Amino acid sequence: FTIGRTTTRFATQCFVSSSVENDTSTVTVEESDVRQFEDRIPNRLRLKGEVSRNEVLDASTYEAQLLQQWDERTASGFDWEIEKARRYFAGLRMRDDGSWVRQPSMFDFLVSRSRPSPNEGPRPVGALDVAKLFAVQMLTSVGLGPALGMAAVPTAVIQKYEGSFLSFIKGVLGGDLQTLAGGPLFLLLAKYYQEYGPIFTLAFGPKAFLVVSDPVMARHVLRDVPVTQYCKGMLAEILEPIMGQGLIPANPAVWKVRRRALVPGFHKKWLNRMIGMFGDRADILLKDLQSKEGNVVDMEERFCSVTLDIIGKAVFNYDFGSVTKESPIIKAVYRVLREAEHRSSSFIPYWNLPYADQWMGGQVEFRRDMTMLDDILADLINRAVETRSEATVEELEERDNADDPSLLRFLVDMRGEDLSSKALRDDLMTMLIAGHETTAAMLTWTLFELARGPPALLEEIQKEVRTVLKDKDRPDYDDIVAMKKLRFCLIESLRLYPEPPVLIRRAREADNLPSGGSDLTSGIKVLRGTDMFISTWNLHRSPDLWDEPERFDPTRWDRPFQNPSVRGWDGYNPDKVTGLYPNEQAADFAFLPFGGGARKCVGDQFAMMEAAVTLSVLLKKMDFELAIPAEDVGMKTGATIHTMNGLQMKPRSVSESSTSVEKTTSWWEMQHLKRGFNANGRPFDSQDGNVDSRGKCPIHKD
Numbered sequence: 183f184t185i186g187r188t189t190t191r192f193a194t195q196c197f198v199s200s201s202v203e204n205d206t207s208t209v210t211v212e213e214s215d216v217r218q219f220e221d222r223i224p225n226r227l228r229l230k231g232e233v234s235r236n237e238v239l240d241a242s243t244y245e246a247q248l249l250q251q252w253d254e255r256t257a258s259g260f261d262w263e264i265e266k267a268r269r270y271f272a273g274l275r276m277r278d279d280g281s282w283v284r285q286p287s288m289f290d291f292l293v294s295r296s297r298p299s300p301n302e303g304p305r306p307v308g309a310l311d312v313a314k315l316f317a318v319q320m321l322t323s324v325g326l327g328p329a330l331g332m333a334a335v336p337t338a339v340i341q342k343y344e345g346s347f348l349s350f351i352k353g354v355l356g357g358d359l360q361t362l363a364g365g366p367l368f369l370l371l372a373k374y375y376q377e378y379g380p381i382f383t384l385a386f387g388p389k390a391f392l393v394v395s396d397p398v399m400a401r402h403v404l405r406d407v408p409v410t411q412y413c414k415g416m417l418a419e420i421l422e423p424i425m426g427q428g429l430i431p432a433n434p435a436v437w438k439v440r441r442r443a444l445v446p447g448f449h450k451k452w453l454n455r456m457i458g459m460f461g462d463r464a465d466i467l468l469k470d471l472q473s474k475e476g477n478v479v480d481m482e483e484r485f486c487s488v489t490l491d492i493i494g495k496a497v498f499n500y501d502f503g504s505v506t507k508e509s510p511i512i513k514a515v516y517r518v519l520r521e522a523e524h525r526s527s528s529f530i531p532y533w534n535l536p537y538a539d540q541w542m543g544g545q546v547e548f549r550r551d552m553t554m555l556d557d558i559l560a561d562l563i564n565r566a567v568e569t570r571s572e573a574t575v576e577e578l579e580e581r582d583n584a585d586d587p588s589l590l591r592f593l594v595d596m597r598g599e600d601l602s603s604k605a606l607r608d609d610l611m612t613m614l615i616a617g618h619e620t621t622a623a624m625l626t627w628t629l630f631e632l633a634r635g636p637p638a639l640l641e642e643i644q645k646e647v648r649t650v651l652k653d654k655d656r657p658d659y660d661d662i663v664a665m666k667k668l669r670f671c672l673i674e675s676l677r678l679y680p681e682p683p684v685l686i687r688r689a690r691e692a693d694n695l696p697s698g699g700s701d702l703t704s705g706i707k708v709l710r711g712t713d714m715f716i717s718t719w720n721l722h723r724s725p726d727l728w729d730e731p732e733r734f735d736p737t738r739w740d741r742p743f744q745n746p747s748v749r750g751w752d753g754y755n756p757d758k759v760t761g762l763y764p765n766e767q768a769a770d771f772a773f774l775p776f777g778g779g780a781r782k783c784v785g786d787q788f789a790m791m792e793a794a795v796t797l798s799v800l801l802k803k804m805d806f807e808l809a810i811p812a813e814d815v816g817m818k819t820g821a822t823i824h825t826m827n828g829l830q831m832k833p834r835s836v837s838e839s840s841t842s843v844e845k846t847t848s849w850w851e852m853q854h855l856k857r858g859f860n861a862n863g864r865p866f867d868s869q870d871g872n873v874d875s876r877g878k879c880p881i882h883k884d
């Protein structure tokens with residue numbers, strides 16, 4: 183009898199899996215059949231409430247609903263073996279702890295399989311949408327796009343691979359997009375941007391991506407349309423095994439709930455408290471560097487360690503201690519990060535190959551690492567839950583929590599937070615990954631640019647730090663605000679090295695992009711299911727949007743910039759800079775250091791403060807000299823831009839008293855004057871451009 187039940191479900195699953203779009207009505211009919219049949223099932227075998235071990239699955243998915251129909255207490259014998267086979271067929275995999283996770287199929291990479299919920303907006307993209315996209319792409323490639331109502335968007339086709347045949351085969355087998363594209367994807371997009379302009383289609387056979395490098399179009403996608411209109415698409419598929427439904431990959435319905443829960447955790451008092459912790463960690467790094475004086479040190483690796491220690495403390499109150507020691511946990515974190523990066527630069531989902539986590543070396547290791555990290559996380563969450571003391575958000579903001587000021591503590595104590603769900607684990611894991619290497623990369627590239635730039639710039643930053651900090655070793659919030667030049671250096675490095683260099687979206691509904699700086703005056707039609715890359719790299723380095731875009735010039739943030747030929751773009755206006763950094767509003771979406779719109783980074787203030795504290799603590803007492811030629815530092819990318827060979831530097835202690843603020847015109851001001859602006863960066867005819875007492879530019883006065 184039970185075999186019959188299982189067989190019916192198995193057949194149901196086969197049927198549903200083969201109609202990949204998971205049409206709701208089909209599933210409902212088949213499930214109701216199963217339910218009728220189940221009425222005759224003995225009580226012992228019936229579903230008993232929620233199956234909590236399966237919480238790792240998004241409850242809205244078809245698989246989650248199927249799982250709930252089986253009472254796992256009867257998990258033994260032949261019946262169970264058939265049930266397991268059915269689950270494997272449905273793309274589910276059992277983890278070591280007995281819970282089930284959905285492993286997306288190859289096809290899932292192209293379409294989303296989660297079911298629509300009434301609040302979620304458009305239904306997920308399905309097989310029909312993908313088929314339609316393929317067809318339109320094929321017809322467009324033979325010149326029939328305009329006849330189908332599509333704008334004449336140029337198509338860049340990757341035709342010629344310039345590497346060796348062997349590396350090409352390796353790239354295909356490993357699904358390595360970088361190898362196939364002949365280098366980092368963002369550099370390929372930059373090459374095509376120069377050729378095709380602010381919007382083009384990048385085609386890999388029938389699969390095509392719409393590549394956007396225009397501020398007006400980016401503003402439309404990120405801010406102007408409802409948040410349900412675009413999702414993270416393939417990025418979510420890639421990150422799901424690691425971050426689950428954490429805030430970055432979360433579908434819009436989950437995102438709305440979780441963002442509301444998480445944002446209060448980043449309140450002002452907490453950030454202020456964090457500044458002290460940043461100082462402690464930066465101090466450990468300083469001492470470590472002082473002990474290595476005269477030696478060559480990989481500063482990229484050092485910054486990765488300090489930011490890992492900081493995020494561990496801030497998010498879970500966990501001390502990785504990675505600046506001073508190595509441990510299996512730290513290694514597991516790094517391997518998981520590398521795997522996440524590799525997956526995000528691959529377009530063949532090799533990790534979904536049958537039983538990949540049992541025979542592919544890297545995947546076996548990845549599963550082991552994830553299990554280890556999950557166990558640690560579960561342990562930390564459980565410990566926090568045991569000492570839970572519920573309170574409202576307002577009350578929590580006032581709490582001292584000196585022993586444990588972590589986000590985990592805040593979320594666990596927050597009244598109304600559902601602690602039985604997997605959401606907490608997913609969000610914490612997401613923040614560990616999102617908040618770590620991004621900040622490390624910002625520090626790495628800032629120090630690199632300062633070390634290879636004009637010595638007068640580095641000297642001026644050091645002067646600023648010493649002048650603001652005076653006898654103190656580390657800054658407080660007001661000091662961070664006062665160190666404007668240092669902050670502008672940090673943000674300028676995010677302009678040149680955006681982390682990540684490409685934002686990924688998928689249209690969940692048809693859309694029409696504004697024409698922006700393109701020649702397509704009637705806008706650009708976007709079909710449902712279209713995968714989109716918003717190239718922050720191209721935006722941040724566009725000669726249409728920046729003066730001397732390739733130059734590391736932190737002084738630029740004082741000066742306005744406009745270009746009326748980019749229709750609908752307001753330009754960069756320094757008067758709109760309000761917080762710790764010139765943000766996407768001030769540059770009207772030509773600058774997206776932390777994204778923009780509803781899905782903007784939640785950790786922007788945290789990251790800016792962390793980087794400002796770390797860098798100021800180091801620069802106050804040390805000088806840094808490149809130990810290899812700047813050209814050899816190189817660039818490679820995953821989710822963030824890394825150096826190719828590490829940032830090899832020689833740190834050296836310096837006497838702090840050697841510098842004081844000079845009254846003469848500084849290097850910084852000279853940059854404005856040289857470009858025909860007033861000493862404060864404003865145009866000479868502007869109201870506030872009166873720093874020069876004579877009202878004239880000393881260089882261009884004639």
Ligand code: HEM
Nearest residue numbers: 429430616617620621624681776777781782783784785789
């Ligand atoms: C320099 C450091 C950082 C950079 C450059 C950065 C950059 C970004 C960008 C560009 C996005 C938008 C992604 C998109 O639209 O697809 C984002 C989102 C996010 N970031 Fe950051 N980030 C940094 C630090 C942090 C830190 C320290 C945390 C946490 C403590 C964090 C947590 C997140 C989260 C949770 C999201 C998703 C927000 C949402 O979808 O609602 N980030 N970040």
